[in-house]
Amino acid sequence: xxATRTFRVLxxxxxxxxxxxxxxxxxxxxxLAAVFLKTASLSLAEFWAVVSAPRVVATYKLSxxxxxxxAAINAVFGLMLAWSLVRYTFPGKRLIDALVDLPFALPTxxxxxxxxxxxxxxxxxxxxxxxxxxxxxxxxxxxxVALVFIGLPFVVRTVQPILEDLDTELEEAAASLxxxxxxxxxxxxxxxxxxxxxxGFALAFARAVGEYGSVIFIAGNIPMVSEITPLMxxxxxxxxxxxxxxxxxxxxLLLSFTLLLAxxxxxxxxxxxxxxxx
Numbered sequence: 001x002x003a004t005r006t007f008r009v010l011x012x013x014x015x016x017x018x019x020x021x022x023x024x025x026x027x028x029x030x031x032l033a034a035v036f037l038k039t040a041s042l043s044l045a046e047f048w049a050v051v052s053a054p055r056v057v058a059t060y061k062l063s064x065x066x067x068x069x070x071a072a073i074n075a076v077f078g079l080m081l082a083w084s085l086v087r088y089t090f091p092g093k094r095l096i097d098a099l100v101d102l103p104f105a106l107p108t109x110x111x112x113x114x115x116x117x118x119x120x121x122x123x124x125x126x127x128x129x130x131x132x133x134x135x136x137x138x139x140x141x142x143x144x145v146a147l148v149f150i151g152l153p154f155v156v157r158t159v160q161p162i163l164e165d166l167d168t169e170l171e172e173a174a175a176s177l178x179x180x181x182x183x184x185x186x187x188x189x190x191x192x193x194x195x196x197x198x199x200g201f202a203l204a205f206a207r208a209v210g211e212y213g214s215v216i217f218i219a220g221n222i223p224m225v226s227e228i229t230p231l232m233x234x235x236x237x238x239x240x241x242x243x244x245x246x247x248x249x250x251x252x253l254l255l256s257f258t259l260l261l262a263x264x265x266x267x268x269x270x271x272x273x274x275x276x277x278x
Contacts, residue, residue, distance in 0.1 A: 035249050035253070039246045039247045039249075050248065051247050051251045056248060059227050059231070063209060063229040063230070064255060066147055066208070067205050070144055070147035071151060071204040071208060072201070073148050074148060074154070074155045074200070074201070075155055079197060081100070081156050082160040085097055085156075085160065086160060086164050100152070100157070101157075104153055111214040112146060112214040112215065112218055113217050115142070115149065115218045116137050116217045119136035119137040119142060120138075121135075123137070139219075139220065140219075142226065152204070154200050154203035154207060155200035158199050158200035159196050159200055161196075162192065162193055162196045166192060171189065199267060201263065206256065206260060210256075212234075215231075216228075233245045
């Protein structure tokens with residue numbers, strides 16, 4: 001009896017895999033390989049001298065520290081915003097839901113200029129913060145504000161679908177058994193949301209680490225104070241120090257990959273612990 005031939009809409013596995021690997025190589029692997037090959041032109045002593053310079057180390061601390069802080073802030077307030085959009089009905093809800101995606105559509109340079117205009121000493125908000133001794137523009141705090149702005153949609157759009165699919169019967173059952181609101185959130189809702197929340201955190205962090213356009217205007221780019229690592233790479237390129245630029249890029253790439261790997265590992269552990277990995 002002749003075997004029945006299965007019809008597939010998509011191409012076969014081998015053809016699909018071939019296209020996938022070719023596309024991945026052209027877009028991701030080859031550029032990364034070029035960065036490592038260019039860095040290999042430096043000796044180990046030269047490489048260490050470039051990546052451990054005090055000015056470069058200061059940019060690492062600022063970029064990664066503010067990126068983690070911004071992602072943590074977005075994880076908290078992004079969850080609150082997603083919760084409000086899913087669980088409540090209020091005037092202007094559709095407008096707020098649309099505004100969440102504004103950082104996706106707004107050019108980063110425009111966002112940076114707008115934030116600088118708001119938080120400068122004579123800006124709409126800065127003029128009221130200045131008498132209180134709070135300075136945002138041209139300070140590390142300005143970097144944090146810019147990174148929070150561009151990272152918020154990642155958390156909201158990651159958590160929102162999970163909240164929409166969350167069955168409220170479990171919450172009602174817990175409430176009928178005498179559980180308080182915080183207990184319901186802590187033991188019923190949060191375990192379901194945590195993997196998605198960690199995913200949004202990782203996406204917001206990854207977006208913030210490489211951000212350039214929205215930060216350079218509000219940061220002030222003061223060496224050892226408010227200078228980010230991407231700007232240091234651009235500075236090296238403008239000085240035709242291509243090996244130095246790629247050396248800093250390699251360190252940034254390795255640190256970012258390590259942090260993202262740790263976050264993804266925590267996400268996988270959380271999903272397995274809560275039984276959501278199936």
